[in-house]
Amino acid sequence: MSQPRRIGLLGGSFDPPHLAHRALGRAARDQLALDELRWLPAGAPWQKAGQVLAAPAHRAAMLAALLAEDGADDGFNRIDARELQRDGPTYTIDTVRALQAETPGAEWFLILGQDQYARFDTWRDWPELLQRLTLAVAARNGQAPQAPAALAAVPHRCTRLDLPPLAISASVVRARLAAGLAVADLVGASVAGYIDQQRPYPGPTNQG
Template sequence: MISEHLVTLKKIGILGGTFDPPHLGHLKLAMHFAKLLHLDTLLLIPSGEPWQKSSGITPAEIRLELTEAACADLARALLYLKIPTQIGVDRIEIDRAGPSYAIDTAKALRDRFGPQVNLTWLMGADSFINLPSWRSWDQLLGLVNFAVVSRPNHELSTQISPEIKALLEKHQCIDANAIEKSLFGRIYLDNSLSVDLSSTELRNQLKSASREEIAFKQIPAHALEIITNLGLYK
């Protein structure tokens, strides 16, 4: 019989987003937390109907295809770095009718994987700052942990709201090991990596004369091939 304290929790990371397009910032964040949190699995979840975005986004099935292509590069990078995290793309939000709310996805994933799995939602500081605008945001930590990476121009100490300050006082952990051992309910702020790229800014940059150079530097190779073939973001 194996002692309960020797049983290793299965750790699943969740990286949601519009992925319009997926870029190297997404991959940097994914690789960083895959290694730091010793994730067994990392799921990238393209939004179906992103309620906080404009109506001019790329169709969901194309964004799904781009995300799957980017994940091929991500999986290759993890293999090279000898990080054993398994990568998957989940179409849960694309298949669910209506606006894509994180709370609905978190509930569905908790139901799918069960109560004894560590679920950690990965995000940038910009998303974390805007958390109070999310639907039922105050219920999320009853289902998942948060792992937050810093973003330039999104300084938590100056932009933090009273709601987020109270959330941190109750749930923040300083040590990454603490979030590994928690099924849900902890927040880890990571300042060792800064991701300075957004899909919105990238789409605007791709309309410039330097499109090809920017795309080559910022978009994973397999996703860029699809973008080129379909003539996207011009």
């Protein structure tokens, strides 16, 4: 009997995507023995209501550029743009329900950072999410994931992803761009080139 297909889900605004995102995807691939990783750029993430994001087409294109630097991966990395096409706030549970209906029998992993895990009990229908998949939480410096009290009280499947320390965030990248500073060391050459050419962010031209 064949083993179920192991599929990871990695969502975010990716505004812009950067090298820490790629490192997290690689860690998930290797440590969870995934068959496939679905990248889910968010359309209007409810956690960031009121924040102006770069246009969906730009964020999807930058994510594609970042992943292309990994070279041929036999289709392991897949960008699923359904949340960019959904009207209204984006909720993970809606996406997970749809994906599991499309691919029955797979084993699913939701890849999170510790900050997301710490407020997971604020997500829409979070108890249902716990029943549907395993949480894979990125840990830095070997620290175990710390669940909020409400989540800790509910039995759930959770595994730790060990991630090397990378002091990179999208807000730092955007701040550098606003100051006209180089960002290639944070986002990679392909994404930096896209930003320089397409100008998805206001401010001085990026210098590479």
